[in-house]
Amino acid sequence: MLKTEALRSNRRRHTTSTPKIAYLAGMIALFAVIPVIYILIRALTGDPELWQRIIQTRLIKLFSNTLLLLLAVTTGTTLLGVSMAWLTERTDVPGRKIFRWLLALPLAIPPYVGAIIHLALLRPRGGLISQWLEELNIPSTFLPNPTGFWGAAFVLIIFSYPYVFLLSAAAFRSLNATYGEAARMLGRTPWQTFWQVTIPSIRPGITAGALLVSLDILAEYGTVALLRFETFSSAIFVQLAGRYDRSAASILSGVLILLALVILYGEFRIQGQAQFTQIGSQWRPAALIHLGKRRIWGFLALFFTVLVSFIIPVGLLVFWSTQGILDHQTFSGMQIGSKGLVSFIFNSVWSSGFAAILAVLFSIPIAIYVVRYPGKISRLFSRLSQVGYAIPGVVVALSLVMLVNRFLPFLYATSLVVVMAYVVRYIPQAVRSSESAMRQLSPSLEEASRLLKRNAFQTFVQVTLPLILPGLLAGSALVFLSSLKELPATLLLRPAGFETLAVRVWIWSEEGFYFQAAPAALLLVVIAIIPLFFLLRRESIFKQ
Amino acid sequence: MKLEIEQLSKRFTGNQYPAVDNITFSMQTHEILCFVGPSGCGKTTTLRLIAGLERPDQGIIRLDQRIISDMHTFVPPEKRNIGMVFQDHALFPHLSVFDNVAFGLQGLRKAEKKDRVSGLLELVGVEALAKRFPHVLSGGERQRVALARALAPEPALLLMDEPFSSLDAHLRLEVREQIRNILKASQSTVIFVTHDQEEALFMGDRLAVFNQGKLEQIGLPETIFHDSGSRFVAAFMGDSDFVRGTSVPAGFHTELGLLEQQNDYSPGTAVEIAIRADDIDFQLNQQGNGKIINRFFRGAFNFYRVELDSGAIVHVFKLHTEIYQPGERVLTYFNAGHPLKIFTL
Numbered sequence: 045m046l047k048t049e050a051l052r053s054n055r056r057r058h059t060t061s062t063p064k065i066a067y068l069a070g071m072i073a074l075f076a077v078i079p080v081i082y083i084l085i086r087a088l089t090g091d092p093e094l095w096q097r098i099i100q101t102r103l104i105k106l107f108s109n110t111l112l113l114l115l116a117v118t119t120g121t122t123l124l125g126v127s128m129a130w131l132t133e134r135t136d137v138p139g140r141k142i143f144r145w146l147l148a149l150p151l152a153i154p155p156y157v158g159a160i161i162h163l164a165l166l167r168p169r170g171g172l173i174s175q176w177l178e179e180l181n182i183p184s185t186f187l188p189n190p191t192g193f194w195g196a197a198f199v200l201i202i203f204s205y206p207y208v209f210l211l212s213a214a215a216f217r218s219l220n221a222t223y224g225e226a227a228r229m230l231g232r233t234p235w236q237t238f239w240q241v242t243i244p245s246i247r248p249g250i251t252a253g254a255l256l257v258s259l260d261i262l263a264e265y266g267t268v269a270l271l272r273f274e275t276f277s278s279a280i281f282v283q284l285a286g287r288y289d290r291s292a293a294s295i296l297s298g299v300l301i302l303l304a305l306v307i308l309y310g311e312f313r314i315q316g317q318a319q320f321t322q323i324g325s326q327w328r329p330a331a332l333i334h335l336g337k338r339r340i341w342g343f344l345a346l347f348f349t350v351l352v353s354f355i356i357p358v359g360l361l362v363f364w365s366t367q368g369i370l371d372h373q374t375f376s377g378m379q380i381g382s383k384g385l386v387s388f389i390f391n392s393v394w395s396s397g398f399a400a401i402l403a404v405l406f407s408i409p410i411a412i413y414v415v416r417y418p419g420k421i422s423r424l425f426s427r428l429s430q431v432g433y434a435i436p437g438v439v440v441a442l443s444l445v446m447l448v449n450r451f452l453p454f455l456y457a458t459s460l461v462v463v464m465a466y467v468v469r470y471i472p473q474a475v476r477s478s479e480s481a482m483r484q485l486s487p488s489l490e491e492a493s494r495l496l497k498r499n500a501f502q503t504f505v506q507v508t509l510p511l512i513l514p515g516l517l518a519g520s521a522l523v524f525l526s527s528l529k530e531l532p533a534t535l536l537l538r539p540a541g542f543e544t545l546a547v548r549v550w551i552w553s554e555e556g557f558y559f560q561a562a563p564a565a566l567l568l569v570v571i572a573i574i575p576l577f578f579l580l581r582r583e584s585i586f587k588q
Numbered sequence: 589m590k591l592e593i594e595q596l597s598k599r600f601t602g603n604q605y606p607a608v609d610n611i612t613f614s615m616q617t618h619e620i621l622c623f624v625g626p627s628g629c630g631k632t633t634t635l636r637l638i639a640g641l642e643r644p645d646q647g648i649i650r651l652d653q654r655i656i657s658d659m660h661t662f663v664p665p666e667k668r669n670i671g672m673v674f675q676d677h678a679l680f681p682h683l684s685v686f687d688n689v690a691f692g693l694q695g696l697r698k699a700e701k702k703d704r705v706s707g708l709l710e711l712v713g714v715e716a717l718a719k720r721f722p723h724v725l726s727g728g729e730r731q732r733v734a735l736a737r738a739l740a741p742e743p744a745l746l747l748m749d750e751p752f753s754s755l756d757a758h759l760r761l762e763v764r765e766q767i768r769n770i771l772k773a774s775q776s777t778v779i780f781v782t783h784d785q786e787e788a789l790f791m792g793d794r795l796a797v798f799n800q801g802k803l804e805q806i807g808l809p810e811t812i813f814h815d816s817g818s819r820f821v822a823a824f825m826g827d828s829d830f831v832r833g834t835s836v837p838a839g840f841h842t843e844l845g846l847l848e849q850q851n852d853y854s855p856g857t858a859v860e861i862a863i864r865a866d867d868i869d870f871q872l873n874q875q876g877n878g879k880i881i882n883r884f885f886r887g888a889f890n891f892y893r894v895e896l897d898s899g900a901i902v903h904v905f906k907l908h909t910e911i912y913q914p915g916e917r918v919l920t921y922f923n924a925g926h927p928l929k930i931f932t933l
Binding site for chain 1: 639640641664665666667668670671672674675676678680681682691692694737738740741
């Protein structure tokens with residue numbers, strides 16, 4: 045009732061002439077979209093012969109590899125994420141409250157750290173598991189090859205499923221008991237109810253999660269590079285870092301972005317439909333399903349998932365870190381010149397923190413404009429500012445290298461370019477948080493302030509800002525978390541000597557120094573858990 | 589005149605019809621004027637135009653002889669000296685009750701502010717809640733805090749946008765009486781919006797009835813009720829039914845018989861007569877002119893719905909002891925004792 049009223053008064057403001065905030069929002073949208081447009085233009089105006097050659101030699105292989113991985117990981121995360129959400133939200137499996145937290149925690153582990161551990165365990169020669177087996181005189185040849193398609197798919201699934209888990213758990217949670225009850229009264233069995241009522245109701249949540257995972261997979265560089273499965277992202281990285289061939293990289297990037305934009309468009313459509321369900325005052329949770337003797341299987345499924353995706357990786361990092369710190373030689377190897385772990389932490393935190401602040405500041409005008417002045421133009425600006433979802437880190441890097449070189453040469457090879465890349469890539473997350481915070485704010489609060497003699501700016505400072513602040517902080521936590529884990533753009537854009545935790549973890553592991561890399565990786569995970577914890581606490585499924 | 593509105597109009601982009609269509613009226617100091625009409629009739633938009641929350645397409649708004657809105661002037665809401673109580677109360681969730689009320693008292697010294705807020709909280713009867721935050725208040729308490737906040741800067745005009753719609757039915761009756769007493773005690777000039785005709789009759793010194801963006805009638809509650817200016821007002825405000833008739837020198841010829849009533853219509857004019865449930869009566873009669881289709885028991889009386897042979901529906905009050913069954917044929921006849929309202933077709 046109040047909500048529709050709020051919507052109606054949102055819409056009322058149509059006729060006023062273009063507000064000043066529109067220009068600000070437009071400039072920010074332009075900033076967010078320039079890198080994509082620039083790359084698309086570079087790609088389209090690329091040398092036809094080069095296009096010809098790339099199409100003949102590379103494109104089909106890259107396309108099939110990328111799509112295959114996308115399909116496998118999306119399917120895998122959806123199955124794993126939805127079943128974990130079902131177990132913790134809809135059944136009486138023991139320990140489900142603590143599992144909700146544990147299942148979300150892998151979000152603090154960058155997939156490439158997972159890939160490093162995966163390799164360290166399963167390498168045919170020298171891998172920990174193969175060594176143990178050899179000590180026990182068991183031939184290790186039956187172990188699966190850790191690299192290639194299956195390795196990459198496995199690692200990406202176990203470190204990406206939490207997205208789908210969180211979104212579908214929230215959808216399960218918001219389902220009102222009465223839907224299921226109505227279906228039962230209309231003659232459906234529990235099984236039919238599940239497939240005909242429950243799953244269709246949470247489908248938007250699941251689909252949105254799966255599409256976000258797809259965009260992440262398109263952008264993923266570290267995992268596929270380490271496990272030697274070539275996708276668009278890793279191929280572009282090689283063109284840039286190995287061959288310095290920006291023309292070929294631009295063409296590959298153009299194709300990749302088009303693919304990502306199609307997925308992003310689908311995601312926008314899903315967002316537009318929004319959720320079917322809402323937690324209103326009449327909401328009552330559905331009764332839990334009693335698993336009876338099968339509870340043990342549910343418990344084991346949860347436990348095994350957490351074991352593989354969180355306990356083993358973090359346990360190994362802790363183990364290696366202690367080994368590394370105790371071993372004098374390894375410990376001194378953690379110094380690069382005069383710089384040590386402290387300096388990597390500092391660089392990681394300030395660059396991610398700065399990006400988080402900028403992204404949130406930029407997102408505010410967009411959020412105000414699209415929520416308070418709904419219309420075609422404001423929606424366009426909001427969507428343009430979110431194309432960052434569709435630009436993988438390597439492409440952001442390529443675009444910024446060329447743009448900065450050309451238009452802002454004084455910024456070239458400074459750490460500010462790295463921050464800029466984070467902002468372009470992750471501003472969509474800030475925009476979404478700020479928009480949802482604004483949407484929850486009834487316009488009548490701002491109107492009340494105006495009638496109590498505050499002008500528009502005073503109203504923003506004294507009423508709007510304090511009330512949307514939690515949402516803004518959540519947005520900045522999200523951008524901080526993502527920037528902290530970011531790898532390819534940082535590697536390509538960082539000035540000499542600018543070392544972050546992510547960069548160091550990557551370089552040491554590529555050289556095979558796992559003991560040396562472990563403390564930095566562990567610190568990365570620990571620092572990432574702080575904003576993650578803050579974000580998870582805001583989720584409905586962690587509230588009682 | 590306190591407030592003068594001339595030819596005010598507003599159409600929202602994308603809508604074919606104007607939300608507010610050429611409205612003119614004025615108000616006296618200390619008056620409570622009630623805007624009433626079905627949802628979407630333009631009453632809330634008119635209110636928001638006066639508040640400065642929307643820009644009119646045309647028209648003049650004058651408050652205390654000062655133009656606050658016309659083709660060249662648009663005084664922003666914060667400079668209009670107008671207070672408003674919102675439908676959802678719009679209490680600032682991050683401020684205590686005290687700070688909410690004090691929000692409009694910028695520039696006062698601390699002690700003065702404290703006195704003024706305490707005085708207002710006492711006036712609305714929530715002085716014990718000063719330190720609480722809005723989310724712990726009950727609906728009625730929020731209502732009164734919202735009123736105190738709007739009254740705090742001593743606005744020249746107070747606007748209230750369906751302020752009781754979020755309250756439970758039984759609470760509403762209690763709160764509206766308290767609020768009306770407070771408004772009268774503080775000598776406020778008030779525009780009160782509601783879609784509930786009974787609430788409008790209770791709250792307003794005068795009523796302004798809106799329909800499809802137009803002001804249908806403005807006047808005393810009694811006038812609006814007894815002497816409706818249009819068929820819409822009679823139907824919406826008076827719960828009237830309508831039967832057709834033709835004028836004759838002695839009155840009007842209808843299927844309920846002859847209504848004896850002086851009139852100036854030329855004989856044979858087709859008219860509609862507005863009838864309320866207390867204006868007519870019936871007796872059981874097989875040869876009658878209609879049949880009972882339903883009975884609604886209202887405690888003190890029975891309320892009968894009767895379908896006349898022409899298909900017209902009328903309603904009749906009977907004592908709570910007089911019980912008849914649906915389906916019985918009845919003879920329905922005039923029993924008003926006062927002139928009825930006539931509208932030409």
